[in-house]
Amino acid sequence: MNDHESIHSAGQSQAKPRTRARAKAKITVRSSEAEPYDQSTSPALMEIRLNETFTGDPDGESAVRALQVLRDDRSASLVSVQRFRGKLGRRQGTFVLQGQEIVENGKIKATWFVVPGSGTGDLSGLRGEGGFEGDFGKGSDGTLDYWFD
Numbered sequence: 001m002n003d004h005e006s007i008h009s010a011g012q013s014q015a016k017p018r019t020r021a022r023a024k025a026k027i028t029v030r031s032s033e034a035e036p037y038d039q040s041t042s043p044a045l046m047e048i049r050l051n052e053t054f055t056g057d058p059d060g061e062s063a064v065r066a067l068q069v070l071r072d073d074r075s076a077s078l079v080s081v082q083r084f085r086g087k088l089g090r091r092q093g094t095f096v097l098q099g100q101e102i103v104e105n106g107k108i109k110a111t112w113f114v115v116p117g118s119g120t121g122d123l124s125g126l127r128g129e130g131g132f133e134g135d136f137g138k139g140s141d142g143t144l145d146y147w148f149d
Contacts, residue, residue: 001061004080005040007029007066009059010116018147018148018149020145020146020147021098021145021146021147022046022143022144022145022146023056023057023058023088023089023130023143023144023145023146024056024057024141024142024143025054025055025056025057025058025059025104025142025144026054026055026056026139026140026141026142027052027053027054027132027134027140027141027142028052028053028055028139029050029052029137029138029139030051030052030053030138031049031050032048032049032050032051032075033048033049033050033104034046034047034048034049035047035048035049035143036144038136040050042054042071042072042082043069043070043071043072044069044070045067045068045069045070046067046068046069046070047065047066047067047068048064048065048066048067048078048080048081049063049065049066050063050064051063051064052064052082054084054086054142057081057087057089058084058085058087058088058144059086059087059088060084060085060086060087061084061086062081062082062083062085062087062097062139063067063083063123064080064081064082064140065080065081065082066078066079066080066081066099066101067079067080071133073088074103074106074136075102075103075104075105076101076102076103077100077101077102077103078099078100078101078102078110079098079099079100080097080098080099080100080101080112081096081097081098081115082096082097082099083095083096083101083118084096084097087146088123088126088144088146089121091121092121092122093119093121093122093123093124094120094121094123094124095114095115095119095120095123096114096115096118097112097114097115098113098115099111099112099131100112100114103136106123106136107133107135107136108133108134108135108136108140109131109132109133110131110132110133110134110140111130111131112123112129112130112131112132112144113130114126114127114128114129114146125148125149126146126147126148127146127147127148128144128145128146128147129144129145129148130142130143130145130146131143131145131146
């Protein structure tokens with residue numbers, strides 16, 4: 001082992017493991033608007049605006065903007081960004097989630113992650129990843145595995 005490797009190894013052994021927690025919430029869509037921005041050919045490109053309520057942990061509200069590729073069979077692919085406002089665990093603040101969603105047969109399945117550096121208030125330093133599943137445009141069950149830097 002050379003000096004660089006021994007210093008690197010020593011630094012890793014000194015690091016504290018991050019404590020992770022899992023949060024679960026019911027996500028309810030309070031309002032939804034979809035507007036096409038390019039229907040020149042199939043598939044259609046849509047912009048979707050949602051307002052959601054999270055009940056559980058996290059507990060709060062979120063404004064969502066998504067871009068959707070809507071195919072003729074009504075299946076879709078989306079990318080989304082949303083700012084959550086409320087509580088996560090015992091901490092209050094905001095954070096941004098970035099997501100990727102697939103819709104098939106009226107069901108949505110998604111993965112998301114906390115955008116690094118987006119946490120405010122007691123949620124500063126928040127990191128995490130998770131996802132949700134449910135009925136598209138109606139509501140879903142979400143999870144977020146999270147930790148703090």
